[in-house]
Amino acid sequence: MSATLLDGHDAVLLDLDGTVYRGGEAAPGALEAIREVHRRGVAVRYVTNNASKPARAVVDHLAAFGLEAEEREVSTSAQAGAAVLAEKLPAGSRVLVLGAPALVAEVEGLGLEPVREFAEEPVAVVQGLFAELTYGQFAEAALAIRAGALWVACNGDRTLPTERGLLPGNGALVELLRAATDQDPLVAGKPERPLLDRAVSSAGAGDPLMVGDRLDTDIAGAVHAGMPSLMVLTGVNTPRDLLEAVPEQRPDHVAADLRGLHAPVAEVAVAEQSSWSVRGGGDELELAGAGDALGALRALCAARWAAGAGPVRVRAADDGARAALRSLDLD
Missing domain, CATH: 3.30.300.290 (GMP Synthetase; Chain A, domain 3)
Structure with missing residues (x-):
């Protein structure tokens, strides 16, 4: 029997939006493919650039599709963004949080003080997607960044795949602040390494495989981290995008969906x-x-x-x- 793609790896890092699900719908083939990974005893880590949901909410979302998961299996860009801040700032430092309550909780959980206004003298700004952000909050963040605050973006995804289509992502809002401040943020999520490194470390993996639907985040992140990758065509990027990809965004394997994990290596290799x-x-x-x-x-x-x-x-x-x-x- 031919070796499958999964056979060569001790952990699978799965993007969520566009790979495991699209909004409230499971991606084709995702449920049976992930259950088979678990049955084989291979570690799974759900690695998401979405900073608006805490790990518990991700677990509950997966449970709604019939997928059992534990919080330790979830790595979010909110966690990674807060970790980047904690590595660079003394405990108790004030951080202006431009994001969801989940991001506030991650910042607070690592011993930093979340604030919302420039007048509170923040030394850093952390930004993640949150549908309830207002112009006033962006204005406060812009003032802080222009005054010299460290700026960390949880991710740079320009779009967010949903069952309705592509919606503006955190990267689109990062561009707003970039234009207003003439500054560039440190990015914690894919394609940068902090998020993927945390996921690999938590799984204790030596031979991880990254799986995702986006060339500029999932696949570029894998290339950046020096790990092999599988691109699935259930989300953002298309066959045309793949064919014309630049070297730093090229996957090693391509499949229609997550069932490609269980296909012979020769059938999914580029x-x-x-x-x-x-x-x-x-x-x-x-x-x-x-x-x-x-x-x-x-x-x-x-x-x-x-x-x-x-x-x-x-x-x-x-x-x-x-x-x-x-x-x-x-x-």
């Missing part, structure tokens, strides 16, 4: 495929063959990435290729 041939180079490729469309995508990525990055035109040499490209929205 590499040449026996049933597909790719000719050409530079900005134009020609695909020929028949079979699984995702196999065609893996073959195209292998060819494109060997030649460069950026926009590329793909032509079909036969009916099988035309069908695959249509399925992948690459025609």
Whole structure:
């Protein structure tokens, strides 16, 4: 029996939004795939850039889908952001919190004093997504940052995938403050290392695998941390995005959904495929063959990435290729 992707790893780091679920709906194949990971005895860590929910709320959200999880299995960007502050500031330092109660609790839990106004003389600002933020709160944060306060952003996700579509994420709001202050924050969440390092350490893992749907956070984070990755096509990024990805955002494996964890390694690796041939180079490729469309995508990525990055035109040499490209929205 061929070795599966999971066989080579002692922990799986799973992004949540767009990978395990989209808003209130489980992603296709997610439940059975994660249950099988648990059955195999491999550690699971839910690694999310969402800073608005405490670990307990994430556990409850997963339970609503029928997934059992423990709080220790959840690593959030709120936790990572608070940890970055605690490493850099003395205990009791005042931190202006631009975010949800969950972020306030993480800051307070590490011995720092959460505040909401510039007049309270904060020495740092920490920012995470929260739907109830107001202009006035952004104004207070901008004043503090301009006065020299350390600025930590829990994550830089520009969008948030939901069952309704893509909504503005924390990164979009980070851009607001960047424009208002001419400053750049330290980022705790993916693709930076603090969040992933905490998750790997908590699992005691030596061979972790990162799984996610976003090239600029999940996959770039894995590349940055030097760990292999699996990209699933249940969230933000598309086959076109993947094909044209820059080197620092390229996954080692690609699957339709989390069931790819249990597929043979050769079936999900980005590499040449026996049933597909790719000719050409530079900005134009020609695909020929028949079979699984995702196999065609893996073959195209292998060819494109060997030649460069950026926009590329793909032509079909036969009916099988035309069908695959249509399925992948690459025609």
